[in-house]
Amino acid sequence: MKVSNEIQPSSSKSHNLKTLYSQEKDVEDLEALSREIPEGETEFQYEKEKEPEGGELEDVFEPPRRTHWVMTTFLMISYLIGVGVLSLPSAFVSLGWVPGVLLLTGVVFITTVTGLYMWKLHMKYPHIRSYAAMYYHFFGRAGQIIGGTLTYLMFFGIMTADFLTAALSWKSLFQGHHVCVTVWFVIPFVVALVIGQLRSLHGISWIAFVGALCIFLPIVMTCSKVPELSKGVHPYTTIAGDSFVNGVVAMTDIVFAFAGHLIFYEFMAEMREVRDFPKALLVSQLVGFVFCMFTAAFVYVYLGNTNVLQSPVTLSLPHNALRDAINVILIIHVTAPSVMGGNVLTRAVQRWLQCWGRRKFEDTSLAQRVSFFFWSLLVYGAGFLVACAIPFFNELIGLLSALVGSSNSFGMPAIMYLIQFRRTTSWWNWILALSCIGIGYTILGIGSYAGVYTIIQAVGNHGTPFSCDRVI
Numbered sequence: 001m002k003v004s005n006e007i008q009p010s011s012s013k014s015h016n017l018k019t020l021y022s023q024e025k026d027v028e029d030l031e032a033l034s035r036e037i038p039e040g041e042t043e044f045q046y047e048k049e050k051e052p053e054g055g056e057l058e059d060v061f062e063p064p065r066r067t068h069w070v071m072t073t074f075l076m077i078s079y080l081i082g083v084g085v086l087s088l089p090s091a092f093v094s095l096g097w098v099p100g101v102l103l104l105t106g107v108v109f110i111t112t113v114t115g116l117y118m119w120k121l122h123m124k125y126p127h128i129r130s131y132a133a134m135y136y137h138f139f140g141r142a143g144q145i146i147g148g149t150l151t152y153l154m155f156f157g158i159m160t161a162d163f164l165t166a167a168l169s170w171k172s173l174f175q176g177h178h179v180c181v182t183v184w185f186v187i188p189f190v191v192a193l194v195i196g197q198l199r200s201l202h203g204i205s206w207i208a209f210v211g212a213l214c215i216f217l218p219i220v221m222t223c224s225k226v227p228e229l230s231k232g233v234h235p236y237t238t239i240a241g242d243s244f245v246n247g248v249v250a251m252t253d254i255v256f257a258f259a260g261h262l263i264f265y266e267f268m269a270e271m272r273e274v275r276d277f278p279k280a281l282l283v284s285q286l287v288g289f290v291f292c293m294f295t296a297a298f299v300y301v302y303l304g305n306t307n308v309l310q311s312p313v314t315l316s317l318p319h320n321a322l323r324d325a326i327n328v329i330l331i332i333h334v335t336a337p338s339v340m341g342g343n344v345l346t347r348a349v350q351r352w353l354q355c356w357g358r359r360k361f362e363d364t365s366l367a368q369r370v371s372f373f374f375w376s377l378l379v380y381g382a383g384f385l386v387a388c389a390i391p392f393f394n395e396l397i398g399l400l401s402a403l404v405g406s407s408n409s410f411g412m413p414a415i416m417y418l419i420q421f422r423r424t425t426s427w428w429n430w431i432l433a434l435s436c437i438g439i440g441y442t443i444l445g446i447g448s449y450a451g452v453y454t455i456i457q458a459v460g461n462h463g464t465p466f467s468c469d470r471v472i
Contacts, residue, residue: 060360061351062129062269063200069276071205072267076284078211078336080260083165085219085292086312087253089299093309094250096240100296103254108289110436111258111409115281117417117433118261122268122277124420129269130348131262131408138416147412151262152348154404155341157397160383162338163188164394167387169327169334175319180468182388189384191335196342196376197369199361202270204339211336218326218333219295222314229316230302237304248450252402255443257292258285259405261413266344342379350375391462391470392455399451406447410440 067075092100121134128134132148139147166188171181198204241247268277295313303309303316310316314330317323350359350372359368387393414436418425425433463470 067202067270069280072280074209078208081288084257088296090311091250091253092300094241094246096238114413117413119277150404157400159341161397162334163387165334173327193380208336214329214333226302233306235304252447256401259409261409345379346376389465392458395454395458402447402451406444
């Protein structure tokens with residue numbers, strides 16, 4: 001479908017439409033005006049509403065760009081820094097001091113670099129608002145089908161894993177009371193469905209702000225009790241681990257703690273000033289690195305190589321009011337990332353399957369609200385059913401993370417960046433990008449091995465599907 005103007009982010013300088021048509025000498029504007037957007041590049045054909053003279057063009061079927069970079073930072077922190085940070089001390093036990101510190105530092109550096117690659121690609125193609133659409137732009141329909149399907153499966157897997165985490169916290173909160181495990185899955189499903197009626201990531205940003213606070217509090221509260229737990233247990237640390245298999249599994253825990261790039265394009269697509277994305281990226285990565293390194297190192301020093309240390313470390317605490325408070329806070333935290341992933345999935349499913357007409361985002365009529373509720377019910381309901389039906393889903397998401405997370409967070413951003421900027425990038429950036437590609441797909445191979453290994457170990461140890469007594 002041929003359009004009269006390339007859709008630009010609201011952060012770009014506003015152009016008067018009449019001025020654009022009259023300035024034929026501006027080659028770049030002429031190219032933008034005559035740009036042929038391939039059908040499917042943005043997963044749908046472009047349409048626009050009539051704008052007042054001098055107004056900015058926006059895709060009326062997607063959320064408008066209105067999120068400040070500070071709120072984008074909280075969205076990123078809430079989505080990237082999850083309860084996995086509480087499992088990092090156990091990862092240090094398997095890896096040892098030197099590999100643990102080096103790996104965590106290296107992962108943060110590489111994910112920051114690839115995040116900047118994705119930002120540069122979005123600045124080049126601001127009309128592309130999702131990873132699936134970017135796959136189409138570089139690799140055609142086949143790339144969109146394969147890459148997009150795996151990306152949305154990852155969104156679904158993370159959302160479902162958040163349901164599992166919430167269910168585990170509910171079960172721990174009411175330990176000693178005989179309640180069917182399925183009930184603990186119903187609660188996060190209902191909460192996500194209700195909050196999920198916020199139809200944009202901008203609308204969810206305040207939920208993300210609360211969610212970010214609710215991951216920092218459990219870290220501080222848990223670490224405050226760690227020195228007390230270490231008394232009389234004789235902890236010790238090692239320079240390196242002594243088990244290759246356990247080391248590989250621990251490595252994937254660290255790697256995928258920062259592998260949240262699959263949602264970066266959606267974050268950028270709703271930013272008021274897209275040029276500020278590096279601020280949000282650097283702040284969120286720095287905060288994540290500080291808290292992850294502090295938690296892993298602090299707990300490892302006090303509880304390393306002892307039977308007291310559990311994964312996550314909150315399980316090391318005795319059953320008392322403090323542990324109950326931490327469980328409540330974790331339940332609140334996991335609501336934010338589950339709703340973010342569910343929001344992206346719901347909009348994608350509605351776009352693909354709603355055969356009775358496209359939904360304009362600003363349309364708040366009853367019919368449109370009902371249709372959005374239907375699609376969100378389908379998405380969150382599928383997550384609930386899968387969480388109940390696959391007892392070893394946590395191990396399965398580890399394998400999916402290895403297959404998709406390493407590619408989308410490490411390898412693919414560098415590949416797309418080199419394809420687009422191969423003629424203008426510097427030689428050292430070539431080396432850096434090629435290093436990201438090599439590391440990413442090495443992690444994919446090693447992580448897949450670890451994922452299959454953990455699934456084999458887990459099968460048969462969690463009980464049967466929809467069982468009231470299954471282990472989570």
